[in-house]
Amino acid sequence: MSTNGLLAVEDLVVHYAVPRGLVAAAARRPQQVVRAVDGVSFTLGRGELLALVGESGCGKTTTAQTVLRLLDPVGGRISFDGQDITALPNRSLRPLRRRMQIIYQDPYESLDPRLTVRSTVEEPLLIHRAGGSKQERAELVKDALARVELTPQELFLDRYPHELSGGQRQRVAIAASIVLGPDLLVADEPVSMLDVSVRAGVLGLLDRLRQAGLGILMITHDLSTAARYADRIAVMYLGRIVEEGPAYAVIRDPQHPYTKALLSVVPRRDPRERSRPQILTGEAPDAVRIPVGCRFHPRCPRAIADCREIDPTLEPHGEGTGHRAACILAG
Amino acid sequence: MSSLLEIEELNVWFDLPRGGTLHAVQGVSFTLDRGERLGLVGESGCGKSTTVLGLLGLLPPSATISGRVLLDGVDIMAGGEETVRPHRWTDLAIVFQGAMNALNPVQTVSSQIVEALELHGLASGRAARARVGELLESVGIPRDRGERFPHEFSGGMRQRAAIAMALACNPSVLVADEPTTALDVMVQAQILELLDALCRDFGLALLLVTHDLPVVAQLCDRAAVMYAGEIVEGGPVDDLFHDPRHPYTRLLFAATPDLYGEGAPVSIPGAPPRLDRPLVGCPFHTRCDRAFARCTDERPLLKDVAAGRAAACHLNDVPAEVPV
Numbered sequence: 001m002s003t004n005g006l007l008a009v010e011d012l013v014v015h016y017a018v019p020r021g022l023v024a025a026a027a028r029r030p031q032q033v034v035r036a037v038d039g040v041s042f043t044l045g046r047g048e049l050l051a052l053v054g055e056s057g058c059g060k061t062t063t064a065q066t067v068l069r070l071l072d073p074v075g076g077r078i079s080f081d082g083q084d085i086t087a088l089p090n091r092s093l094r095p096l097r098r099r100m101q102i103i104y105q106d107p108y109e110s111l112d113p114r115l116t117v118r119s120t121v122e123e124p125l126l127i128h129r130a131g132g133s134k135q136e137r138a139e140l141v142k143d144a145l146a147r148v149e150l151t152p153q154e155l156f157l158d159r160y161p162h163e164l165s166g167g168q169r170q171r172v173a174i175a176a177s178i179v180l181g182p183d184l185l186v187a188d189e190p191v192s193m194l195d196v197s198v199r200a201g202v203l204g205l206l207d208r209l210r211q212a213g214l215g216i217l218m219i220t221h222d223l224s225t226a227a228r229y230a231d232r233i234a235v236m237y238l239g240r241i242v243e244e245g246p247a248y249a250v251i252r253d254p255q256h257p258y259t260k261a262l263l264s265v266v267p268r269r270d271p272r273e274r275s276r277p278q279i280l281t282g283e284a285p286d287a288v289r290i291p292v293g294c295r296f297h298p299r300c301p302r303a304i305a306d307c308r309e310i311d312p313t314l315e316p317h318g319e320g321t322g323h324r325a326a327c328i329l330a331g
Numbered sequence: 332m333s334s335l336l337e338i339e340e341l342n343v344w345f346d347l348p349r350g351g352t353l354h355a356v357q358g359v360s361f362t363l364d365r366g367e368r369l370g371l372v373g374e375s376g377c378g379k380s381t382t383v384l385g386l387l388g389l390l391p392p393s394a395t396i397s398g399r400v401l402l403d404g405v406d407i408m409a410g411g412e413e414t415v416r417p418h419r420w421t422d423l424a425i426v427f428q429g430a431m432n433a434l435n436p437v438q439t440v441s442s443q444i445v446e447a448l449e450l451h452g453l454a455s456g457r458a459a460r461a462r463v464g465e466l467l468e469s470v471g472i473p474r475d476r477g478e479r480f481p482h483e484f485s486g487g488m489r490q491r492a493a494i495a496m497a498l499a500c501n502p503s504v505l506v507a508d509e510p511t512t513a514l515d516v517m518v519q520a521q522i523l524e525l526l527d528a529l530c531r532d533f534g535l536a537l538l539l540v541t542h543d544l545p546v547v548a549q550l551c552d553r554a555a556v557m558y559a560g561e562i563v564e565g566g567p568v569d570d571l572f573h574d575p576r577h578p579y580t581r582l583l584f585a586a587t588p589d590l591y592g593e594g595a596p597v598s599i600p601g602a603p604p605r606l607d608r609p610l611v612g613c614p615f616h617t618r619c620d621r622a623f624a625r626c627t628d629e630r631p632l633l634k635d636v637a638a639g640r641a642a643a644c645h646l647n648d649v650p651a652e653v654p655v
């Protein structure tokens with residue numbers, strides 16, 4: 001683990017129970033579970049942006065919510081700033097919560113329509129009884145708005161969400177998440193609801209917050225965005241990280257067949273750069289019935305007999321590169 | 332020879348609940364040839380969806396529409412709903428973004444398509460069921476899966492089913508409104524490959540409405556870029572990327588991240604103008620990095636700037652200023 005480690009996740013496992021129904025329960029059929037996260041490990045440092053990428057249902061959002069202890073894991077360990085928080089009771093968790101924040105995909109849904117920008121950004125301070133006097137809180141609110149570049153602040157303080165554009169709303173959500181001065185920010189698809197012309201602005205803002213020392217765990221399905229803004233990328237498939245490493249290495253020199261396929265289907269903006277999509281058939285199986293052996297083997301274009309037997313672990317690719325892949329065929 | 336589909340000076344106004352009107356589509360004209368793939372791109376609120384709903388006669392009653400929609404040279408909008416209806420689905424079919432909402436949840440997929448065939452008097456009984464089997468296979472769904480309900484399908488399968496239903500009456504134009512927006516990138520690739528194959532194999536013309544420039548760049552022959560209710564630039568996708576003639580086109584590409592692109596994407600400052608009040612000057616001038624005096628006073632018209640290319644920007648009148 002790196003010395004500036006902020007977050008360390010080891011072998012995290014999160015299950016959701018599948019409702020059985022009366023008949024199945026009476027017949028004592030075994031309880032089925034969705035193995036949403038099935039052994040995930042990663043670290044995140046201060047001033048680092050780690051992108052968790054993958055298709056819907058791969059467990060990226062569940063991972064992020066569990067890291068914040070919004071969900072409880074059934075196995076594994078979560079350390080935040082050196083402290084094991086895996087089983088910490090809510091009461092002891094509370095002081096840590098102000099240091100870990102989350103922003104969601106849809107700023108149209110995540111902001112309370114009846115609260116002004118001022119109240120929205122001030123609310124976390126009131127909940128955590130932080131920020132001192134009314135006057136000091138007002139200063140903190142203005143400072144947070146300045147950091148998300150909603151200036152002059154007087155223009156925004158008394159507005160309601162419906163009076164703001166999508167990009168401005170997401171900036172308000174970010175302001176509310178940084179007003180307590182957190183160390184960790186989880187950004188769950190922070191720009192996918194926004195128009196293309198304003199996305200770069202919000203991502204640039206997150207990038208500057210990262211440079212100022214914030215550790216950001218960004219969940220995204222957009223590899224082009226991850227390629228540009230992440231320090232490291234972790235590719236998830238069916239509850240596991242199948243490849244992880246420096247963004248440049250994962251994008252330019254992918255090792256796992258799933259990563260290669262995903263990259264090949266990303267449309268390029270230059271019409272001359274015709275992508276040669278390597279289209280996988282079907283969709284990822286559901287996480288109730290995870291294939292034995294390598295979980296990707298039924299869809300893998302390169303699978304060999306061993307892949308049906310061996311469940312590969314993340315192995316380093318090259319010396320000291322920090323690039324790892326979970327594939328027995330990876331070099 | 333005239334184009335398969337010609338849109339001339341389409342205008343759409345919406346009556347606002349609190350009075351006033353919103354001029355959502357402002358004099359949009361474009362053509363679509365047989366087997367051609369045209370992308371209609373722009374950001375939310377630019378009028379791209381309203382344009383296609385308008386030409387299909389699917390706008391709500393609060394909308395007022397003017398202009399001409401020529402299908403094989405015949406104006407199908409002239410008589411309102413009476414003249415549009417015979418062509419909807421039979422000549423012009425549409426696929427929407429949320430395939431879940433386009434399918435009836437309490438009916439099997441096959442029976443919904445059978446219903447469409449019977450309603451249009453194209454087939455019934457056993458013949459209709461056989462035709463449904465063919466349609467499902469043409470979009471990559473095994474025949475027997477048709478007996479299932481929409482909720483038993485994945486997102487990608489539902490979108491395929493919606494495409495199969497749109498193809499039921501052998502249309503010559505398929506309008507696809509954000510067909511892959513809610514889908515994962517791998518499923519998106521599958522649907523784009525399917526649309527590509529349908530155009531190639533059946534000579535279908537595609538009008539693809541999307542906010543996603545790279546999808547248009549990869550799938551379409553030509554594109555029209557919309558901003559504030561009007562088309563600001565149109566032409567072959569290659570030219571739009573490599574030699575844009577409107578600053579909005581250039582800036583929109585610059586704001587789009589690319590997997591292997593160098594440099595950071597740059598956002599466009601400001602926001603589009605409100606369409607519930609008259610526009611003065613170029614609608615883009617407040618956000619444009621090349622605006623000059625004329626742009627604030629005079630609205631540029633969409634003019635031919637090269638063979639097969641048109642743009643609505645005053646910079647094209649100043650030879651020394653090109654490229655934008």
